[in-house]
Amino acid sequence: MEPTDWAETDKPQYNKCFLDVQCNAGQGSCCALYPDTNNRRCITNDLHNTSVTVGPITFTPSCPTLATPSTGTETGGEEEPPESAIDDIAEQALAEASEALTTFKESLFTQAKEAAGYDALS
Numbered sequence: 001m002e003p004t005d006w007a008e009t010d011k012p013q014y015n016k017c018f019l020d021v022q023c024n025a026g027q028g029s030c031c032a033l034y035p036d037t038n039n040r041r042c043i044t045n046d047l048h049n050t051s052v053t054v055g056p057i058t059f060t061p062s063c064p065t066l067a068t069p070s071t072g073t074e075t076g077g078e079e080e081p082p083e084s085a086i087d088d089i090a091e092q093a094l095a096e097a098s099e100a101l102t103t104f105k106e107s108l109f110t111q112a113k114e115a116a117g118y119d120a121l122s
Contacts, residue, residue: 020065023042023043029042030042030048030063033061035052036059045063
């Protein structure tokens, strides 16, 4: 029998784990995307991001918990600290207050002009 292509479509999920704690994470195991992002298996940490051959296919399993969020790789650069939304909220509140103050000032001038009969003076 001739070998065939190993392309699968609409493959059902077949997950053996969802979290590292299900894989004895304290003993050097993690829950990896194995062999693709549709399935998960427990593997040892040394297999993370290394090429694995099973039968006729070669793939690279990866553990999402071992990848750094900033670069997506285990050996990435430094992580950036999370940005605080407080500065954005304060800036928005200051802009709204400034706009409200300008509107209030304009309404005061309009009322003062009406009270003094400014339109009749010209």
